[in-house]
Amino acid sequence: MASFSLPPIHDNPDGSWGPSSSNLPETFKFKDIPYAPYSKSDKLGRFADWNDISGDNRQTVSGAAVNPRTGPRGRRDAVQAFGSGLPSAFAFQVEDESSFSLVDNKTGAPRRGGAFGRGRGTTRGSTPYNARGSQRGGRGGFTNNRGAGQRGGRRGWRDWDKNNRTRESSVAIDPSWQMLEEIEFHRLAKLRLEVDEPEEIEAYGRLYPYNKAYDRITTKTERPLQPVDRIKYNTTTSDDPIIQQLASKGTAAIYATDVILSVLMCAPRSVYPWDIVIVREGDKVFFDKRDGGPFDTVTVNENAADPPQDPTAPNPSNPNERTPEPSSINTATSLSLEATYINQNFGFQSVIEAPPPPAIEFEKPNPFYGPDETEPLASCGYRYRVFDLGITEDENIKICVRTEVDAYLPGQGNPLQGQGLITVRALNEFDPRAPGAGGAPDWRSKLDSQRGAVVATEMKNNSCKLAKWSVQSVLAGAEQMKIGYVSRANPRDNTRHVILSTASMRSLDFAAQLNVSLANGWGIVRTVADLCLKMPEGKYVLVKDPNKVWCPLCFLDRGAGALLPVIRLYAVPFSAFVGDEEGAAFDEEAEP
Structure with a gap:
């Protein structure tokens, strides 16, 4: 007949959770090992990497230092050791580095089509820089300038903000005007x-x-x-x-x-x-x-x-900011x-x-x-x-x-x-x-x-x-x-x-x-x-809005609304646009 025996229970008279250190059995040999914390950025791959060298945090392959984050070939998909963000109690320490010797110290020959080849890395008969000074690569090549390899060339100063710059309306909208209709493009x-x-x-x-x-x-x-x-x-x-x-x-x-x-x-x-x-x-x-x-x-x-852009108005929140103005x-x-x-x-x-x-x-x-x-x-x-x-x-x-x-x-x-x-x-x-x-x-x-x-x-x-x-x-x-x-x-x-x-x-x-x-x-x-x-x-006046307007009911962008240009119809008094001073000022400016 099957039997079941309870394991020994170590009572803690202090009342805290878990057994006290005095009641632990002598067979528990790892009682002095501290708890090894880990950071939230660590990947949960292995519990311990026995090949990790915490003192140098690098490995060597054929005499070349290798980053454990990228692997021997520089790949970014290598798994980071669990707990490597903080000092680990399981780190393997090298006591004698004098016995370490290089296996191979030869310089690798360039691959066909690389930086020294005449293959797919650079354009045949061209220089690595064009007339504007931006680095360019041929078919399959690489560039060091961020965005230079994209279509349209290198991004300029504040390119992220050029499409978001607000334009002024062609006519000043008076608050007393009544908007009668709004039509999206x-x-x-x-x-x-x-x-x-x-x-x-x-x-x-x-x-x-x-x-x-x-x-x-x-x-x-x-x-x-x-x-x-x-x-x-x-x-x-x-x-x-x-x-x-x-x-x-x-x-x-x-x-x-x-x-x-x-x-x-x-x-x-x-x-x-x-x-x-x-x-x-x-x-x-x-x-x-x-x-x-x-x-x-x-x-x-x-x-x-x-x-083409007109000179931008100074930033009211930062009047000391200098913005490059076009010619x-x-x-x-x-x-x-x-x-x-x-x-x-x-x-x-x-x-x-x-x-x-x-x-x-x-x-x-x-x-x-x-x-x-x-x-x-x-x-x-x-x-x-x-x-x-x-x-x-x-x-x-x-x-x-x-x-x-x-x-x-x-x-x-x-x-x-x-x-x-x-x-x-x-x-x-x-x-x-x-x-x-x-x-x-x-x-x-x-x-x-x-x-x-x-x-x-x-x-x-x-x-x-x-x-x-x-x-x-x-x-x-x-x-x-x-x-x-x-x-x-x-x-x-x-x-x-x-x-x-x-x-x-x-x-x-x-x-x-x-x-x-x-x-x-x-x-x-x-x-x-x-x-x-x-x-x-x-x-009345029909005005094309100078900027795009958010339309929450438009399902052009995955059903979540979109920014759309619109035209608006306003009712204005008969005295509007009579003897327009803006038009006279424009004519005086354009005369020279």
Whole structure:
């Protein structure tokens, strides 16, 4: 029969937990061994590492010292000994180190493709440092600069903060303004509306023929950009006398210009802030711009990962902090004024004013040129076109748009019938090595041999600007676009420029290449029009928020909300934006 006997119990008369040291049996030989504590960072691998040398904390393999944390080959997956963070009672102490001798003291030969090889470690025929001084490796190579091996190169000063910098709104939001609507950009991207061909009401102005010699310019036959004194008007919608006449006849319900309409149709691509003033008078709606607002200048590298920055305001919490400021000619404001100057002068210079071929006169002369003007007019034609935004036949929602064309192509048909009309624009290069260049290649060395790389970079960095240009060309009914590549004669001088090349493309094909959806643009216009037609008579402003807004209900980012750009519609008093001092100050600053 099985039996069970209880083990001896050692009672502690002191009353504390556990047996006392006096009652322990003599057979317990390890009573004087202290408790070995361990730190929380130690890995629970082995209870004791008998090969650990606590005094040196290193092991040797083939005569080379090896860190026990990384292993003999430098791997980080080696298991750390349990309790190695603190002195261990089980550490194996070496009493006599004189008996230690090296087994192998030969230097290992470099592996093929390593630092001394010509394999995958370095690029063949290249130096380990590039012109900017940052270390670079070839395919499979390594770099010592943190982030230099990533795409886009080495990270600069406070790159982590560049995307988080707050921008100022294009218009100061008064606390008394009432916000009526807020629309996220991802909602605008889902809108669609197919619009038929427009009806041309009237045409004004004079057009000069385009000089085809500019199509043959290369980087080796560059031509200087010359300032030309010409007058070209950029009048807002409400101040246009032709639109006022058409509105009195009830031609349409909504009136706008192609510049304002293109910003609205390309709103999901925009990064910089903008605002549109909306005036409701009776059953008519006018889309206006402010004098000196963002519609009067051209942006530069708006969609780049690191766009040009203006000097940052001093940190109020740390006024002694010094922040590196960009060069005065490479700030966002200076580049915008420079790009506007280049666009205007390239359009003035690339036409032939002296016949032959002759200039084309539209039905009526320029409506903005007064009898007191003495300077000659620039080549420009205004076409007033009406688009039907109605979804059904019962809806009568039409928009009248004033569009502009810059020149015509000789031998491409009759311009009076809308044949051979073109728009002329210009891209500018300031300094490929300056902050905000967006990784653009040097045009002088790449424009002739690798034009595709230059075009792809510009389409990435200036996606919104190019999209607006293509939309304006399509709205005006221009068959082709002429885009010039203009660079500084000296990267440190923003007053002298040269024309390096000129590209020609069809307007619709270029819009498709940019992935511009005209149906989506018309859907955005119809949505904003419906909002304005529901409002009572008054004055409103549509503002693109300069920064992204947290949307907790948006499920774009794993269902946890996302930061989204938005546009807001505010109700403002009629006295708002009248005699805007900001616009006057902007004009005075831009005059020099």
